[in-house]
Amino acid sequence: MTRPYDYQAIESKWQRYWREHDTFRTLGPGDEGFDASKPKFYVLDMFPYPSGAGLHVGHPLGYIATDIVARYKRMTGHNVLHPMGFDAFGLPAEQYAVEHGVHPRITTEKNIDNMRRQLKGFGLSYDWRRELATIDPRYYRWTQWIFLSLYHSWFDPEANAARPIAELEHKLAERSAEERRAIVEDARLAYLADVPVNWCPALGTVLANEEVTADGRSERGNHPVFKRPLKQWMLRITAYAERLLADLELVDWPEKVKLMQRNWIGRSEGAMVDFGVDGVEGETIRVYTTRPDTLFGATFMVLAPEHPLVARVTSDAQAEAVGAYQREAAARSDVDRQAEVKTKSGVPTGSFAINPVNGAKIPIWIADYVLMGYGTGAIMAVPSGDQRDFEFAKQFGLPIIPVVDPTDDWLREQAADVGLEGDDAAIRAAYYEAPERFNNGFVGDGKGINSKNDEVSLDGLATPEAKRVITEWLNNKGLGQFQVQYKLRDWLFSRQRYWGEPFPMLHATDGSLRAVDPTELPVTLPPMEDFKPTAGDPNDPAADPAPSLSRAPAEWREVERDGERYVRELNTMPQWAGSCWYYLRFIDPDNDEALVDREKERYWMGEHGVDLYVGGVEHAVLHLLYARFWHKVLFDLGHVSTPEPFGKLFNQGYILAAAFRDERNVCVPAEEVEERDGKYFYQGKEVAREYGKMGKSLKNAVNPDELFESFGCDTLRLYEMYMGPIETSKPWNTRDIVGVNRFLQRVWRNFYGELSSDEAEAPATPTLRVSDEAADEALERLLHQTVKRVTDDMERMRFNTALAAMIELNNELVKRETMPRAVAETLVRMLGPFAPHVAEELWQALGHEASLAYEAWPSYDESKLASDTMEIVVQIKGKTRGKVTVAADASEDAIKDAALSDEKISKHVEGKTIRKVIYVKGRLINIVAT
RNA sequence: GCCGGAGUGGCGGAACUGGUAGACGCGCUUGAUUCAAAAUCAAGUUCGCUCCGCGCGAGUAAGGGUUCGAGUCCCUUCUCCGGCACCA
Known part of the structure; x- marks a missing residue:
C-alpha cells in the first residue's frame, strides 16, 4: 500500500501538535521540572520590526538557520532558549499610522499579529510564551528603569567602570553644594546637552543622520533639514570607548564586524599641544595631533568655525569676513560640507599663534574642514605632512616646510605626476626648495628633517622615535602631553516623536531635573488622538521643535511631587532603546520585580552571554554597539554577570533576486516580467535585468504564502538552507526549489513505496518499506560517514553541505527494496532539524509516540567509517x-x-x-x- | 581616496589544516515506462583533441613565484561587492 506525501496535512498536524503539547516550552531555573545538569544554549535572532508589508522569503533565512541550530542543540542534550519578539516602536510604525489615519498601537499590533502568523507558518520552534514587544508597558517599564540607572550613574575613570552617582556625591562631600551639583550633573551617564542636530521643521522632529538625504533633505517628504543646536538627552558612550574596543577580543564575531566597530570607535594616539596666541598674554589654543613629530612644520593653525575662541582671536579688520564665514558654515549641513571636500574654504582671523617648539608666529585661520566635534576643534596645520593641510596651504599660498624626509620612490612618483625631470638628487633638491610644486604632501613615516631647537632635535629620527622624543619634551616643558583620542561621539538619545518610550524625567519650573521614582514606572504613553509631530514652517530653521507629547493632555504633562510642580520630559527615546536589552528580558519575561532574575540571568547568559546571535550586518555598528554599551553599564552596576552580551555573532547573507528596470530606470514588478530569448519584457517593452537585495524598493519580493501552497514549508526551509552557506548573499531562484522537494518526495517514497496513479485514490493502511534486518557493510559505512558529515556540518553551520550528505544517503536508499530500520531512524533524526514536520510524521510512522524534538542526535562509530x-x-x-x-x-x-x-x-x-x-x-x- | 571581502561549468554552489577540482542540486541530452503527457526510474553532462583506449592536453579572473604537488600559500594586475570618508 502506498501513501502520498500530503505536506499540507502533515504540516498543520504537527504545528497543532507542538502547540497543544507545549513542545518547545523552555524551562529555566526556578521552574518545576527544570534540569540544571544539562548545558544551556541560548540561540537568538535579531528580532524583527513588524512592518505592514509582511514577510518575504528573504526574511526567514536567519530564522530557519537558528531554528535548525535550536532543534539540533535540543537533540544533543542542551537546554535551549530560543525566543522571538518584536521591535515595534519607531518612525516607520508612526509614519504608517499617520498615513492610514490609525493609532500606531492599533496598526502595530495588527502587524505583529500578521508577522507572528507568518513566522509560525515556518514551523519555528520558538518558546512563544516568552514573546515580548518593546511597546508593551510591562516591557518598556524596564527600558525606562535602565535609563534611570544610567542617569543615576557616573563613569569613574579610576575604576574604569560605572558607579552609582551617590558615590560621587560622597566623594565630593567637602565641596560646596553648588560645585558638587555642577560636577555631578557633568558626570552622569545620561545628561542633557545642547548639541547640533538634524532639525526638520516640516516634520517637526530631529532626524538621525541616516534619515537625511545626500542633498540635506528629509528622506521622508523631501523637506529641508537644518543643523541646529537643541537641548537633547545624551548617553555617555564615549566613557566606554576603551572597553568597547578592548572587549572585542572577548567575543567570537566576524572579523568584518569587529573591524567596523573598531573603525567606528576610531582610537588614535597623539599629543595635545598648547599654542600661545601672539599679543594675548596667557591665552593658549590647544590642538590635538597624531603627528607631534611634525610640529616644526606647523606653518599655520586652523580653528573650526564654531570654536569658542574664534571671537577672542579675530582682529577688527577680519571681524566681518570671519562672521560671514561662520554664518555660512552654520547654514551648511554636514552633508554639504562633505560634498565639497575637493575645494577648501576658510578665512584668516588676522591674529597669530606661537609655535611652542620654535617660537614661530603662524597665522590662525578658521575653516570648516576642521570639525568642532573631534579633538579640540583646532589643529596645527602641517602642510608638508598632511594632505588636507597641504591642499589648504597651496590654495591660500601658505608656507610649506618639509619636516619628514620622503622616500626616493615617493619623490619619483610625485615628480612624474607633475612632469618634473631629473635624477633622484635633483628631484629631492627641488622638493626641499619648493614642495608646493608637487601635488601631495608626504604623509608617511620617515626620518625627521628641519626639526630642531636649542633643546631638542628630531632630525634623523624615525617617526615613532621622533613622536616619543617630542612628546616627552613637550611634557617636560608643560606644553603638551600624550593623548588617546576616539572618533566615537556620545549617543544622541531623544526624539520629538510620539511612538517611543517616554523619558522618566520631570522638569521643575526652575529648570532643574527630577527623576521619576522607579516605583512609579512605567511612565506610559498618554492616549492621544493627534499624535502627529507638529509641522512648522519648513524653511524656518529657527522654528521651535514641538514634540508630539507637548500636545498630550495637561494631566499627563503636569505632575506634582512633594508640593513642587513639574512638567514631564516631552521627548521620547529612539528606536534603538528597546533593542538594547531585549535579550535579557527573554530570560525572564514576566518578572515585575526586576528586569531579569539574577539566578536565571546567570544560568542563561552563562560565561559568554548569548551563545549564538544571528542577524544582518546592517546592525554591525549601531545596535550592536549600543547594546554592548548598555550591557557594560548593567554589568558594572551588578545587574548582569557577563562583560559582553553576545558571545558569538553570525551574519546571514541577503537573499537577492532579479529586478527589472524600464527605460526610465524605474523598477517594474519582477513577477510580471516575461523572458523571451534571453531578453526580458514587461507589458511588451524590454526591461533591463539586475540583481539586488529582495524587497519592496526593487519590487522583487517573493511571497512565501504561494510557495507554502505548492511545496510546503519543509521544502521551503530546505531550499533556503540548500542555496548556499547562510553567511553569503545569493540569488533566489524559484525554479530550483523542485530539487529539494524531490528529495523529500524520495525520502517519503523510501518509506511508503512508489505511488501509482490508481492507488492514489485508495490510501488504506499504508505499509512501510522498513525491514528489521541489519544494514550490509557498505550501507553501514555510508550511514556512519553521513552521520559524521552532517554532524560536522551542524557544528560549522554549513547546512547546504549537510543536506547534500543526506541527499546522497537517500539516493543510495532509493536503489534498495527496503530500508533497514536503523538506517531509517537515523536518517529521520538527522532530517528533524531541517524538515521537522515530515520528520515528525515519519518518526511516528516508525512507531514512536513522543515527539522527535528531544530524541538523541545520532552518533557515529569511528571504526565503521573506513573499509578494509x-x-x-x-x-x-x-x-x-x-x-x-x-x-x-x-x-x-x-x-x-x-x-x-x-x-x-x-x-x-x-x-x-x-x-x-x-x-x-x-x-x-x-x-x-x- | 582608505580599509575589508570575493572572483570555480549554462546556473546555485562543493573541495576542513596545500593532496583525484567541479560533491549535491537546478537546467540540459539520451533511454525506460506511457496511447500521449506529467511524475518516476536509469545513463550522461568543465572545455578541446580523439587512432574514440575516459587515451592525451588544457582548465578555478589575468600574469608571475614557492612546492614533488597550488582553487587553497606569496607578489603584481584587473573586476565585482561591502564599510568608512576632511577624525587632524
Whole structure:
C-alpha cells in the first residue's frame, strides 16, 4: 500500500501538535521540572520590526538557520532558549499610522499579529510564551528603569567602570553644594546637552543622520533639514570607548564586524599641544595631533568655525569676513560640507599663534574642514605632512616646510605626476626648495628633517622615535602631553516623536531635573488622538521643535511631587532603546520585580552571554554597539554577570533576486516580467535585468504564502538552507526549489513505496518499506560517514553541505527494496532539524509516540567509517595517472610496489629514474621520476 | 581616496589544516515506462583533441613565484561587492 506525501496535512498536524503539547516550552531555573545538569544554549535572532508589508522569503533565512541550530542543540542534550519578539516602536510604525489615519498601537499590533502568523507558518520552534514587544508597558517599564540607572550613574575613570552617582556625591562631600551639583550633573551617564542636530521643521522632529538625504533633505517628504543646536538627552558612550574596543577580543564575531566597530570607535594616539596666541598674554589654543613629530612644520593653525575662541582671536579688520564665514558654515549641513571636500574654504582671523617648539608666529585661520566635534576643534596645520593641510596651504599660498624626509620612490612618483625631470638628487633638491610644486604632501613615516631647537632635535629620527622624543619634551616643558583620542561621539538619545518610550524625567519650573521614582514606572504613553509631530514652517530653521507629547493632555504633562510642580520630559527615546536589552528580558519575561532574575540571568547568559546571535550586518555598528554599551553599564552596576552580551555573532547573507528596470530606470514588478530569448519584457517593452537585495524598493519580493501552497514549508526551509552557506548573499531562484522537494518526495517514497496513479485514490493502511534486518557493510559505512558529515556540518553551520550528505544517503536508499530500520531512524533524526514536520510524521510512522524534538542526535562509530581496502591515487610528478586499491593497513612500500606494478603507471615511469616518492597517508602517492 | 571581502561549468554552489577540482542540486541530452503527457526510474553532462583506449592536453579572473604537488600559500594586475570618508 502506498501513501502520498500530503505536506499540507502533515504540516498543520504537527504545528497543532507542538502547540497543544507545549513542545518547545523552555524551562529555566526556578521552574518545576527544570534540569540544571544539562548545558544551556541560548540561540537568538535579531528580532524583527513588524512592518505592514509582511514577510518575504528573504526574511526567514536567519530564522530557519537558528531554528535548525535550536532543534539540533535540543537533540544533543542542551537546554535551549530560543525566543522571538518584536521591535515595534519607531518612525516607520508612526509614519504608517499617520498615513492610514490609525493609532500606531492599533496598526502595530495588527502587524505583529500578521508577522507572528507568518513566522509560525515556518514551523519555528520558538518558546512563544516568552514573546515580548518593546511597546508593551510591562516591557518598556524596564527600558525606562535602565535609563534611570544610567542617569543615576557616573563613569569613574579610576575604576574604569560605572558607579552609582551617590558615590560621587560622597566623594565630593567637602565641596560646596553648588560645585558638587555642577560636577555631578557633568558626570552622569545620561545628561542633557545642547548639541547640533538634524532639525526638520516640516516634520517637526530631529532626524538621525541616516534619515537625511545626500542633498540635506528629509528622506521622508523631501523637506529641508537644518543643523541646529537643541537641548537633547545624551548617553555617555564615549566613557566606554576603551572597553568597547578592548572587549572585542572577548567575543567570537566576524572579523568584518569587529573591524567596523573598531573603525567606528576610531582610537588614535597623539599629543595635545598648547599654542600661545601672539599679543594675548596667557591665552593658549590647544590642538590635538597624531603627528607631534611634525610640529616644526606647523606653518599655520586652523580653528573650526564654531570654536569658542574664534571671537577672542579675530582682529577688527577680519571681524566681518570671519562672521560671514561662520554664518555660512552654520547654514551648511554636514552633508554639504562633505560634498565639497575637493575645494577648501576658510578665512584668516588676522591674529597669530606661537609655535611652542620654535617660537614661530603662524597665522590662525578658521575653516570648516576642521570639525568642532573631534579633538579640540583646532589643529596645527602641517602642510608638508598632511594632505588636507597641504591642499589648504597651496590654495591660500601658505608656507610649506618639509619636516619628514620622503622616500626616493615617493619623490619619483610625485615628480612624474607633475612632469618634473631629473635624477633622484635633483628631484629631492627641488622638493626641499619648493614642495608646493608637487601635488601631495608626504604623509608617511620617515626620518625627521628641519626639526630642531636649542633643546631638542628630531632630525634623523624615525617617526615613532621622533613622536616619543617630542612628546616627552613637550611634557617636560608643560606644553603638551600624550593623548588617546576616539572618533566615537556620545549617543544622541531623544526624539520629538510620539511612538517611543517616554523619558522618566520631570522638569521643575526652575529648570532643574527630577527623576521619576522607579516605583512609579512605567511612565506610559498618554492616549492621544493627534499624535502627529507638529509641522512648522519648513524653511524656518529657527522654528521651535514641538514634540508630539507637548500636545498630550495637561494631566499627563503636569505632575506634582512633594508640593513642587513639574512638567514631564516631552521627548521620547529612539528606536534603538528597546533593542538594547531585549535579550535579557527573554530570560525572564514576566518578572515585575526586576528586569531579569539574577539566578536565571546567570544560568542563561552563562560565561559568554548569548551563545549564538544571528542577524544582518546592517546592525554591525549601531545596535550592536549600543547594546554592548548598555550591557557594560548593567554589568558594572551588578545587574548582569557577563562583560559582553553576545558571545558569538553570525551574519546571514541577503537573499537577492532579479529586478527589472524600464527605460526610465524605474523598477517594474519582477513577477510580471516575461523572458523571451534571453531578453526580458514587461507589458511588451524590454526591461533591463539586475540583481539586488529582495524587497519592496526593487519590487522583487517573493511571497512565501504561494510557495507554502505548492511545496510546503519543509521544502521551503530546505531550499533556503540548500542555496548556499547562510553567511553569503545569493540569488533566489524559484525554479530550483523542485530539487529539494524531490528529495523529500524520495525520502517519503523510501518509506511508503512508489505511488501509482490508481492507488492514489485508495490510501488504506499504508505499509512501510522498513525491514528489521541489519544494514550490509557498505550501507553501514555510508550511514556512519553521513552521520559524521552532517554532524560536522551542524557544528560549522554549513547546512547546504549537510543536506547534500543526506541527499546522497537517500539516493543510495532509493536503489534498495527496503530500508533497514536503523538506517531509517537515523536518517529521520538527522532530517528533524531541517524538515521537522515530515520528520515528525515519519518518526511516528516508525512507531514512536513522543515527539522527535528531544530524541538523541545520532552518533557515529569511528571504526565503521573506513573499509578494509582503500583507493590510493597515483601521481607521477604531481599529475594523476591512475589509482590502485590496496588493503587499508598496507605499508608505504607495499603501496609503492602496487603502484609501480600497475601497467599504466609503469608505462609512465619506464626508462626514468625514480628520484623521490611522496606518500600521503590513505590518499595518494606521488612518484617523482625523470 | 582608505580599509575589508570575493572572483570555480549554462546556473546555485562543493573541495576542513596545500593532496583525484567541479560533491549535491537546478537546467540540459539520451533511454525506460506511457496511447500521449506529467511524475518516476536509469545513463550522461568543465572545455578541446580523439587512432574514440575516459587515451592525451588544457582548465578555478589575468600574469608571475614557492612546492614533488597550488582553487587553497606569496607578489603584481584587473573586476565585482561591502564599510568608512576632511577624525587632524
